[in-house]
Amino acid sequence: MMTAFPMNRSIVCVLLLASGALLAQHEYTATDIENGGRQYVNNCVYCHGPEGDQIAGVSLFQGRFKRAVSDDDIVQIIRNGVPGTGMPAQTGMNEANARTIVAYLRSAAAVPASTLTGGNAARGKSLFEGKGACATCHRVQGSGSRMGPDLSDIGMQRRAVELEKSLLDPGAGVLPQHRFVQVTPKSGPAVTGRLLNQDTFTLQLIDSQERLRTFVIADLRDYSVLKDSRMPSYKDKLSRQELADMVSYLVSLKGPNKP
Numbered sequence: 565m566m567t568a569f570p571m572n573r574s575i576v577c578v579l580l581l582a583s584g585a586l587l588a589q590h591e592y593t594a595t596d597i598e599n600g601g602r603q604y605v606n607n608c609v610y611c612h613g614p615e616g617d618q619i620a621g622v623s624l625f626q627g628r629f630k631r632a633v634s635d636d637d638i639v640q641i642i643r644n645g646v647p648g649t650g651m652p653a654q655t656g657m658n659e660a661n662a663r664t665i666v667a668y669l670r671s672a673a674a675v676p677a678s679t680l681t682g683g684n685a686a687r688g689k690s691l692f693e694g695k696g697a698c699a700t701c702h703r704v705q706g707s708g709s710r711m712g713p714d715l716s717d718i719g720m721q722r723r724a725v726e727l728e729k730s731l732l733d734p735g736a737g738v739l740p741q742h743r744f745v746q747v748t749p750k751s752g753p754a755v756t757g758r759l760l761n762q763d764t765f766t767l768q769l770i771d772s773q774e775r776l777r778t779f780v781i782a783d784l785r786d787y788s789v790l791k792d793s794r795m796p797s798y799k800d801k802l803s804r805q806e807l808a809d810m811v812s813y814l815v816s817l818k819g820p821n822k823p
């Protein structure tokens with residue numbers, strides 16, 4: 565993991581402010597919310613969907629439940645399941661982890677849904693490969709570039725509103741796992757690339773020619789995490805309809821990943 569790098573928390577902090585009322589029950593930190601989002605994708609998205617509304621009568625991000633009322637109820641339901649229904653117990657998930665999921669659900673409830681509705685996924689696909697030139701940086705189902713993150717299952721990972729944000733304001737919420745770093749080896753010129761992995765001694769990145777590069781940390785003169793997004797904003801490059809088409813296409817990408 566790449567815990568040594570500072571994370572950009574600006575987006576989650578804004579969420580915290582916006583959802584102050586909901587957070588009255590418990591104080592959650594930005595890290596809780598981020599962990600919770602990851603756990604949601606790993607354990608819940610399969611049944612509840614990226615928008616949390618795939619089970620009839622339950623809308624996790626809108627706070628619509630059949631029986632849960634408080635945060636504690638949700639924690640209890642996550643850990644014990646709902647006997648006699650399709651909601652399984654997350655055996656082995658401790659209370660602290662279940663709470664981070666609640667933190668994520670509560671913070672997501674504070675973000676309005678995407679306004680880019682009425683898109684057409686097939687048109688979005690053509691834009692992705694054509695005018696949008698997205699494939700020059702992104703890979704879907706084995707074709708395209710590795711410079712940016714693989715988007716083959718992005719529709720399972722992110723809500724439409726988050727995808728919209730990526731297109732309009734890419735710098736706002738660069739995920740820690742998508743950070744670009746610049747390293748300067750003692751023996752040569754600086755290299756910029758997307759950080760793939762880091763341990764105590766080495767780090768790996770994908771450089772701008774899509775090459776996997778490994779650096780020994782002790783041999784670096786300097787390294788820094790780049791704050792800005794590498795991705796251009798499409799706010800003024802695509803029309804509203806085109807943006808809606810693109811969001812529809814991205815929402816439809818549900819994997820599996822191909823190398």
Ligand code: HEC
Nearest residue numbers: 607608611619622629630631632638642646649650651652
């Ligand atoms: C195998 C499918 C499945 C998985 C995985 C799953 N759920 Fe559920 N969940 C359901 C079903 C089905 C229901 C509706 C149960 C019912 O009929 O009351 C439900 C209900 C719920 C409820 C609503 C309870 C209420 O009062 O209405 C919450 C909250 C919930 N799930 C959270 C989660 C979270 C968080 C995760 C991940 C840790 C998760 N679920 C994983 C299927 C699943």
Ligand code: HEC
Nearest residue numbers: 696697698701712713727730734738742793794795796798
């Ligand atoms: C110049 C390269 C480049 C181009 C062109 C580009 N992107 Fe990106 N994109 C990136 C990088 C790099 C990231 C990782 C985060 C960051 O740096 O903002 C990213 C992030 C994203 C994300 C967020 C991924 C996540 O896990 O949340 C989405 C969605 C996305 N891009 C979609 C698109 C679409 C759709 C297009 C075309 C309209 C496009 N990108 C064009 C480089 C690019």
